[in-house]
Amino acid sequence: MKKTFDMQSSTLQFLRTLEKNNNREWFNENKTTYQEAQQDVISFVEKLIEEMVVFDEEIGKADAKKSLFRIYRDTRFSKDKSPYKTNFGASLGMGKGSQKAGYYLHIEPGKSFLAGGIYMPESSVLKEIRKEISAFGEEFLTIVEKDEFRNYFRGLSVEDKLKKVPQGFEKDDKMAEFLKLKHYIVTHPVSDEQLLNENAAKEFAKIYKAMKPLNDFLNAI
Template sequence: MAATISSSTFDFLKKLSKNNNREWFNAHKELYIQSQENVISFLEDLIKEMGEFDPELLKIDAKKSLFRIYRDTRFSKDKSPYKTNFGSSLGMGKGSQKGGYYLHLEPKKSFIAGGIYMPEPSVLKEIRKEISLYGDEFLKIINQKDFKKYFPELDQESKLVKVPQGFEKEDTMGDYLKLKNFIVIHYLSDEEVMNPKAAGKMAAIYQVMKPLNDFLNAPFL
């Protein structure tokens, strides 16, 4: 039987957000361990489902894919010691050299994502070249009916004001060349996350984003 994200896991995260301190966390460490194990079991099933269309993912260790719950507070005004979510990198992370997938579990704020987040300058340049050269192919992917249904547009949060140097100002793909990240996000309700069939449903959405990852990875194959 497929693993399901339990309500107790979200209850733990809700309590943690209200008691984000070491004393409370240490007193409720068992709740954290149970929640973490629940998420890992779910990820194992999700990876199996996703392996049907992307066999490379089967190499991923579910436990190692989880980000630490401990926050790095050195350069942050917010000194809360713990994250109030479970995040899993399925080949996607800051500075990653290739397109991948990401899962974020948090009460009322869960989402799945894919693409490349904050790639190194050399990688970003190659992706921009690919988009400039093969714009029609890129547009066909992001305008595909199912893709548009889950991902109306690429994330626009990090973007240049002008077309980057090395590209024509009038390049028809100019708006996309300005992007610093190439990621798509689909938000999930708590009910969708805790649905007994969530792993299969999420995998189906991830499969829709795979052509984007394939395109982003093409320059490096």
């Protein structure tokens, strides 16, 4: 397969077809197509890393192949027994259970997005993040209210947000609404057209660059 740096439409087509044929028999019969799609994503992530290392040297240590999540679903505790994910996900330092802020790329027809920050941190890490935000509120607000940041992101995720200020913090803390958060992540939706654009890696890197100050704040704890 010819190595290219822009995402191939065949990769999205594979995911669309997989969604309609989410069973082991079909997947095994189309294993080669899956491997080609997977390699396409790896090649794209390699190019993305090249673009991102300009503003974040740590990303240069990332391995594009190892950054990809497995396509096989863990169905042990799920009512949905479909064996495969219908997306490709790549984590550059970010993911469920990671205790450091990083970047994430989600590829799914009509539902692709870029994300950054820290997702589901352990309670001890979450408490330290909240302490830092409470103590250095002005610095945090400077990051999330910056024009470049607001141009790309509507705000931090409110998934699982608490109704009350967590224990250990004053109810009238000026950063109260941020202290109620359980994840400190931002997302930016990406259309199929943007994903397949030949300049996608360069454009995505610009968006990740806007996330970096948030990651730096979270990782300074």
